[in-house]
Amino acid sequence: MTGAGIIERLAARLALGDGAFEADAEAADPWIRLPGERLLEAAKFLKSDPELDFDTLHCLSGVDWPKADPPAIEVVYHLFSLTRKHWIVLKVRVPRSGGRLPTLEGVWKAANWHERETWDLFGVRFEGHSDHRRILLPADWPGHPLLRDWEWPDTWHKIPVKPGRQMHERAETGQMSGVGPFD
Amino acid sequence: MSSPRLPGSTGFDGAPTVTLYDEDLPPDNSYAFSPDELEEDEMILNMGPQHPSTHGVLRIELKTDGEIIKDSRPHIGYLHRNFEKHAENIDYQGVIPFTDRMDYVGSMGNSLAYALTVEKLLGITVGERVACIRIITAELQRIASHLLAMGTYGMDIGAFTPFLLCFQQRERVLDLFEWLCGARLLYNYNWVGGVSHDLPDGWTDRCGRFLDEFVPVLDEVDRLLSHNKIFIRRTGDVGIIPPEMARDYALSGPNLRGSGISWDLRRDDPYLGYEDYDFDVITGTGAHGPIGSCWDRYFVRVREMYESVRIVRQALERLPAEGDVRENVPRFIRPSAGEAYCRSEAPRGELGFYIVADQKKPIPYRVKGRSPCFVAMGLFHEITRGEMIADIIAIIGSLDIVLGEIDR
Numbered sequence: 001m002t003g004a005g006i007i008e009r010l011a012a013r014l015a016l017g018d019g020a021f022e023a024d025a026e027a028a029d030p031w032i033r034l035p036g037e038r039l040l041e042a043a044k045f046l047k048s049d050p051e052l053d054f055d056t057l058h059c060l061s062g063v064d065w066p067k068a069d070p071p072a073i074e075v076v077y078h079l080f081s082l083t084r085k086h087w088i089v090l091k092v093r094v095p096r097s098g099g100r101l102p103t104l105e106g107v108w109k110a111a112n113w114h115e116r117e118t119w120d121l122f123g124v125r126f127e128g129h130s131d132h133r134r135i136l137l138p139a140d141w142p143g144h145p146l147l148r149d150w151e152w153p154d155t156w157h158k159i160p161v162k163p164g165r166q167m168h169e170r171a172e173t174g175q176m177s178g179v180g181p182f183d
Numbered sequence: 184m185s186s187p188r189l190p191g192s193t194g195f196d197g198a199p200t201v202t203l204y205d206e207d208l209p210p211d212n213s214y215a216f217s218p219d220e221l222e223e224d225e226m227i228l229n230m231g232p233q234h235p236s237t238h239g240v241l242r243i244e245l246k247t248d249g250e251i252i253k254d255s256r257p258h259i260g261y262l263h264r265n266f267e268k269h270a271e272n273i274d275y276q277g278v279i280p281f282t283d284r285m286d287y288v289g290s291m292g293n294s295l296a297y298a299l300t301v302e303k304l305l306g307i308t309v310g311e312r313v314a315c316i317r318i319i320t321a322e323l324q325r326i327a328s329h330l331l332a333m334g335t336y337g338m339d340i341g342a343f344t345p346f347l348l349c350f351q352q353r354e355r356v357l358d359l360f361e362w363l364c365g366a367r368l369l370y371n372y373n374w375v376g377g378v379s380h381d382l383p384d385g386w387t388d389r390c391g392r393f394l395d396e397f398v399p400v401l402d403e404v405d406r407l408l409s410h411n412k413i414f415i416r417r418t419g420d421v422g423i424i425p426p427e428m429a430r431d432y433a434l435s436g437p438n439l440r441g442s443g444i445s446w447d448l449r450r451d452d453p454y455l456g457y458e459d460y461d462f463d464v465i466t467g468t469g470a471h472g473p474i475g476s477c478w479d480r481y482f483v484r485v486r487e488m489y490e491s492v493r494i495v496r497q498a499l500e501r502l503p504a505e506g507d508v509r510e511n512v513p514r515f516i517r518p519s520a521g522e523a524y525c526r527s528e529a530p531r532g533e534l535g536f537y538i539v540a541d542q543k544k545p546i547p548y549r550v551k552g553r554s555p556c557f558v559a560m561g562l563f564h565e566i567t568r569g570e571m572i573a574d575i576i577a578i579i580g581s582l583d584i585v586l587g588e589i590d591r
Contacts, residue, residue, distance in 0.1 A: 028303060029524050056433040059524065061537050061551040076537065078524055078553075082430065082446055089524070110433040113561035121265075131215065136260040136590060139213060145268055 003030025006052060006088045013045050014038055029078075031089035039092050040102040046079060046088070047107050054079040054088065057104065060114035062122035064096070064148045071096045073122050073147075077104070094124055096147070103129040121146040215256040216246050224248050228572075232261050236339050236576045239586030243563075247572065255567045255575070257560050262590035270550035275301050275516040276375055278550060282536075283369040285552060286588040288331050291324035291360075292529030293588075294373040299454060300525035300536040301375045304518040312506030313377050314455045318498045319390070320360070320372065321527075322491040326397070327356040328530035329437075329484040329491075336481055336580040337408050340417050345408045352400055355393050362386060376511035387499050394492050405485055418478040419471035422566045422578035426475065432562040435555050436532025437487065438582060441467040441480030448528040460497050462490045477581035484583070517545045531555045531583055552591055556584040 001009075004025035010032060011021060023032040034042055046054040059078040065071065072093040079088050094101055103126040104111040115126040116135040123144035126132065134141070143150050152162045216227050231242040240261035246254040266281035273281075282297045283290040295317055302309070309317070334349030357367045364372045364380050372379050408414055424434070429442040439446055447464040449457040465486040467479030518540040526535030532555025541548040559582045567578055 027522075028520065029522070055430045058433055058526075058533075059535055059537060059551070059553040061549070061553075063539055063549045078535075078537065082444070085451065108433065109428075109431045110558060110561060113557065117557075121267075131256075133215065136263045136265075138260070145265060148271075 001051065001084065001086050003027075003086075003088065006030070006086065007032050009049070009052065010042060010046065010088075013049075014042055029087060029089050031076075031091055033091040033093065036092050036094055036101055039090070040104065040107075042090065043077075043104050043107045046090075051084075052081065052086075052088075053084050054081045056080050056082060057108035057110045057114070060111065060118060062118045062124060062146065064122065064146060065093075066096065066148050068093075073099055073124055075101060075118060075124060097123070099124045100127055101125070102127050105129060120144065123147065213258060215244055215258075216254070221246070225253060230572075230575065232258075237579060238335070238584055241579070241584070241586055241589075243575065245572065245575070250571045250573075252567050252570050252572065252575070255564050257563050259557075259560065259586070259589050262586050264591065266591055267550055267552065270547055272546065274545050275547060278547065279374065280369065280371050282552065283371060284587060285554060285591055286328075286529065286531060286534070286556070286585045287368055288585055289324055289328040289530040290368060290370050291320045291372060292328075292527065292531075292534060294371065295321055296525065296527040296529060296534040297536050298373045298375050299527055300523055300538050301516065301518075303525045304520055304523040304538055304540055305375070305513065305516065306520075307376050307511050307513070309377060309455075309511055310503075310506050310508075311456075312503045313508050313511075315498045315502045316378055316382060316508065317373060318455055318457070318460075319495050319502075320363070320378075322495045322498070323356050323359065323390070325491045325530045326488050326495075327353045329488050330356075332484055332580075332583040333404065333408070333481070336583075337414070339576050339580040340414055342408055342411065342414065345404045348400060348404045348407075352397055355397070359386070359390055359393065362389075374509075374512055375516060376513055377507075377509045379509075381508045382502075387502065390495070391499055394495060398489070398492060401485075401488055409482060409485060415471045415478060417574075418481060418577050418581065419476055420473065421570060421574045422477045422581055423473050424475040424480075424562070424566055428562065428565065429475065432565075433558055434532070434562070435558070436528065436530070437483045438480055438532060438555075438559050440465060441483045441581075442475035443467050443469070443479075448526065448533060454525075454527055457494075459501075460494050462494050465490065477577050480581045480583075515545060518542070526553070529555065531585065531588065532559065554588045554591060556582075556586075556588045557591075560584060560589055 007023045007025050021032060021034055046052050058080040061076045063074045065074060073096055075092045077090040092101060103115055115129055118124050120134040120136050121144055142153050154162050225246055225248050228245045228247050230245055231237040232240040242258040244256045244258060245252055269281055270278045279294050279297060282293040285293050330349040330353040334346040337345040360370060361367050362383055364370050424442045426442045426444050429439050429444060443466050445464050445466050450464050465483050467474055467483055471478045519542060522539040524535060524537045526533045534555055535553035537551040538547050539549040567575060
């Protein structure tokens, strides 16, 4: 099924009006942006509908948009169907601090670790998650590092962790970083 | 009377060689299981992160009853570098060395997936010669990576000889790569829009010679290990991943095919012109025990090496004689499109990158790496439940994980 068809079918099923969602069927990866409270319902439908049959949650990423209006973290779900061979990208926006979403662990079990990672690096809570611990970072690591305004601590338990300034400064001034083909 | 302090003076306070005091130690909250919830005869056992069979720094927390695993939780993150944060500060080509370091025994596949994603974002297509070179290097990398998986798996189980034979052959692939681009493990070879070096004179001949000599050795290792009675007993009925579970956990690559699902990106969602190549997709057959066992996953990798040899031979034949491998390498990358997700069949499964472009800067806004090993490790607790402690080794080896990719 094409991206437009999937979006249309999902919007019809969830009875979403024109203003209730955004979508782009023409993008390289067609996506649809839903309100967070409809996410679980949408996910269950996408998995169970025989025409759509999205049997795998392929990837789950967070993207921080501090300059958007209102500032938000976008959680992006890449869904793929092994039987139908089609894609859809679900996007949900949550507030930058204290954002909460329902867990999709009950729909695709692959969500478990992906959601832990998104909690760890972005600070988005997943309600009803069975094992809501940090996954990549130590439990007492300060903050959620993939937030754009996250600041490096100088030390962590007396271990210096702040990187050298060189790479960051060169990037800020627009210089090439010296590792590509045209350094 | 208290005993006198030997090296220090009696008036000295504290112990000078202890540098971390109690209040500075991280809180001990790195356990998923609580000792208070244990039933009788159960205990919590840590395996790793220094255990040699965990293929890197992986710690597994086991809840055991004698030798039986009641439950387990992997603890990852010991190699976490967060290349995604670094990628927010460097240009597109500069991210490639970081991706090399994800799966450090399959670097060609990583940089290929990343380059394909940025090319999708920019709308670049590469020439025929570059596509052929990329396929040759990717498949040679698959051979090298599967040889490592096969050799170390045998050694985990207790067979030492296959390891030596596998590493001799892997060394020859690394020699080819070293001749090609100067590096043996971390190549920085696949650039956006091209590759860093053209094939040197005589490289294709030596590559063809390697393939000719490699196949008999692979036959021999296969005879030595795959159908060995002890090996089958250790792996044939262990770590079963049923097909439904494999789908539910979004497994990919040899782990998915080991469960009997015939899915290979090179055939089903081809890139770089893989659709023109003649090869078979290998799936697990359940020859020794239920389908989706450790042995199935292992044997998928062995058979895949033969298929890779076939693909490389075809690619060597159709390699165009002329062509600039850097022709389409952009001087300056600033995509106008918003975002792209692209994946490719890396040796360990489907490696995908999700890139959001910053339209005003030559720096990606967000790079996310979807790592197949990370996903595979997510079902570890399911397939270890009820197995023996010694089987943990067999299961980890059969998933063929690389911690650099799990932790990123």
